[in-house]
Amino acid sequence: MTKIDDVARLAGVSPATVSRALRGLPTVSAATRSRVLAAAEQLQYAVSPSASRLAGGRTGTVAVVVPRITRWFFGVVVEAAEDFFHRAGYDLLLHNLGGREQNRQRVLHATHLHKRVDAIMLVATPLRATDVTALAALDLPGVTISSGTTVPGWPCVRIDDVAAARTATRHLLDLGHRRIAHISGDPDDELAFSAHLDRRRGHQEALRAAGLQPDPSLDVESSFDIAGGTRATEELLRRGDPPTAIFAACDEMAMGALTALRDAGLRVPQDVSVIGIDDHALSGVLGLSTIAQPAAEQGRLAAQLLLDPLCGRALDADVSKPDASVILDTRLVVRDSTAPARAN
Amino acid sequence: MTKIDDVARLAGVSPATVSRALRGLPTVSAATRSRVLAAAEQLQYAVSPSASRLAGGRTGTVAVVVPRITRWFFGVVVEAAEDFFHRAGYDLLLHNLGGREQNRQRVLHATHLHKRVDAIMLVATPLRATDVTALAALDLPGVTISSGTTVPGWPCVRIDDVAAARTATRHLLDLGHRRIAHISGDPDDELAFSAHLDRRRGHQEALRAAGLQPDPSLDVESSFDIAGGTRATEELLRRGDPPTAIFAACDEMAMGALTALRDAGLRVPQDVSVIGIDDHALSGVLGLSTIAQPAAEQGRLAAQLLLDPLCGRALDADVSKPDASVILDTRLVVRDSTAPARAN
DNA sequence: CTGAAAGCGCTTACAG
DNA sequence: CTGAAAGCGCTTACAG
Known part of the structure; x- marks a missing residue:
């Protein structure tokens, strides 16, 4: 497979410059950048994620933990979050607990997510005190949806x-x-x-x-x-x-x-x-x-709260404080399954 | 964070031996193995996935592509496959196309999955001739579920x-x-x-x-x-x-x-x-x-067809041929929404 | 704006 | 069964 040195050679620059040009760093001249891009295109070059992660320390991946992907709420939340993540260039590592406590423990175990993802989204996942400690020790950004227990520094999106x-x-x-x-x-x-x-x-x-x-x-x-x-x-x-x-x-x-x-x-x-x-x-x-x-809105908003800081974007003033719960509105929808009680 | 050299030092062996012991390779004496395991435990050591992938060439990850995770069939398939993958020690990278053709193209683009995963599961994802060529060129094991177009060398699980x-x-x-x-x-x-x-x-x-x-x-x-x-x-x-x-x-x-x-x-x-x-x-x-x-059965079986060869396990004789379609049974369930036509 | 060098943290032949 | 060395393919200071 073609690697960064091949592209560097073809473009007549150093591998470091190829790396910078491909990632869109501002410290590359327009002329150089276009030569690099052309060379990469011509060679069908794709960066090796493992090498990039090891050298750069970023994984470009978010872990999403849900109790059961087959339940309506979680499916909708994941779909909305996934869309946001992929637009931002992040991959989604799915952890479906499938109703098994043992899976929850495995996923939350201190070493499991470490170095594997850049950020964590926990959906309706119960947390014991030891879990909170372990998650905080991971020192990763995170967000929770519909969570009773909050993790210090992580925002939470939910309804009342x-x-x-x-x-x-x-x-x-x-x-x-x-x-x-x-x-x-x-x-x-x-x-x-x-x-x-x-x-x-x-x-x-x-x-x-x-x-x-x-x-x-x-x-x-x-x-x-x-x-x-x-x-x-x-x-x-x-x-x-x-x-x-x-x-x-x-x-x-x-x-x-x-x-x-x-x-x-x-x-x-x-x-x-x-x-x-x-x-x-x-x-x-x-x-x-x-x-x-609003299930999709909760997924989308949580994804945004998670990624905006990572992408260096400023957050809205009202939701900029981590630890802050964002509480979305609910509304009564009356259909045909409720009616006045019979007088008897 | 603690790394493999720390463990090696504490256990009094080389990093290579730590690597072998931790991965359960057979070429390590029982005594050495237990010393390594104890040292790793004591230091809370977890291997760096990026480094391991770069050096070893395996990602321990499977890509799963579904049209819409919110639809019943796809949710059930993903849940069943995820369970199988995680038991086998594989992570699941979720790609939800969300009904957008543009997402399909991005995911299937030759370079996207390359070096990012060890295997691919495509659920009800339409494939043009160019896609099939690109997927075959990836030279990765794969499996399709409910697919009309087959990829050479990939088994397909479906109903009739x-x-x-x-x-x-x-x-x-x-x-x-x-x-x-x-x-x-x-x-x-x-x-x-x-x-x-x-x-x-x-x-x-x-x-x-x-x-x-x-x-x-x-x-x-x-x-x-x-x-x-x-x-x-x-x-x-x-x-x-x-x-x-x-x-x-x-x-x-x-x-x-x-x-x-x-x-x-x-x-x-x-x-x-x-x-x-x-x-x-x-x-x-x-x-x-x-x-x-049988939605869950299709997800589970496809995951097994995908992973068994990777894990060096032998497959059942009937499903051991890649390219072979496995066709699962369906069954008529009569409830209250169908009744005899009125004579008029 | 660009390059040479070092380093990220593992695994893999190879040799013993 | 074990170790020393090389190498996986990038990115990051550092220097210019």
Whole structure:
């Protein structure tokens, strides 16, 4: 394969100058630059990433860690971030935890990401105190999305989960519901992220603000996906005296709830109202009411917060402080799965 | 940061021996190996990937190219492949084309992947003759999933799209339908993959086998996703004399069709039957009849076909020939979206 | 604006 | 089984 010396020879300059010209450094005369570019083109030269990284200390790569790429939110976040990274010339190293705690530990292990990437994006990845220490010791720029625990020096992009949940439950209360169930992720799951707890908190705050006591028998935990929503709802129905409304912690759980209710012969929204959080791509198809959150915007913004400093660009004043959380807006979307409680 | 010489000094051996011991080469005595391992552990040593790659010529990385990570099939394939790669010690470099032809060209450009990865996995990525030449010139192992064009020396994992489509349309015919529409991806889209055409072909074969002529007015092309399914169905209804059944080229398009039909006041399956291909995670929730294809299995198997030779493992006899297509089974799943045609 | 030299931190023949 | 030496292909001060 052709290397930098070949290009240097053909262009009649030193390898150092080829290196500078190809990277667009300003300290190269226009004439020299064009000769180098022509030579590189003619020889089909491509820099060796390994050699460049070893000599330069930059990898041009960002690690992205997500719990499950197959879940709506994470897919959208990764797509938006990937687009931003590639435009900026960065490669994306994907780490999908696949719901396995052991993968989380492997990825976050001090030595794994070291020297392998220039920056880290952690999406909804729970962090213990030791993880935070290890990440800080890596001394790499990073950003978190939807993270409960923050890493010193890393910005965090998120929504206000407590407020989003409050809005969801308040919508059901406004429709006259009083027996409102909540189904959500299993907090004993080591990969459970903070949104679970925040959303439950928002739900309970809304109940209390309406003068209601949260009823433990109306609060069921399961896995944070479609199947989990189905199981949680089945459990709810098994307990007798079913709720007139269900607030699911995410749209995928809400969709599972729809299945369970249908299989139980209950109609939505006539018998039971259902609302989720997300505005999943299929929520419209299903007529699911929800609290919409901007997933792509979170991915794009986090990528920008991560890369702008690396590329020497100035950040917007409001988001320029690392450690600063950027909180994006959510909005209630009412479709056909929520309706007034029947007077009985 | 600690480097290999530090470990060598502490263990009282040469750097070469440290390198061998850490990589588990057999030519190291047990005593030496354990001393090296202990020293490395004590110093928290991690090999520098860039240096190792430059000296050794291996990157330990696989490039995965998908059209859109947010679509069900690609998310599942990537998750399954990622799991296999990481277990084998390989990193995954993700390239999401995001529906942009320009991204496809950038990724496939001869120099882009060169020296950056040890192997390539192309998922449903259309290849022109020049691309195939460029990929072959890279001289890297590769594998394709759901690809119409094959790369010499690369195995391909797929389903029989023609047969899958035939089964879908035959199911509708068996229910007594005669006016069966087909909605599918836009073949003019430069990122359209071969499955579009194969599925249309299977559909038309089934019609002809039943003595019917494919009716162009019942064949609408749009984007290969939910929104495309909606638009295609709206167009279909606009043409008047609506079909009694719709075969969508994928479940996401079928879901879009469900929305359009509902918005038009048509009931599924009483007025119109709908079937897709995939068995998307939400098809069960929607009661969508479909032809199920094993997405995770395709990702896992392709990853294995790619890595086994690299890891020096022997392959199963039946799949050991590169260039060989491995064709996985599909199966008809009847739910609530298909019903007998009304006698009128 | 450009070049000569050193160095990035490993692995690989080669020799023993 | 182990070591000394060379080399992987760049980039970075440094000097001019």
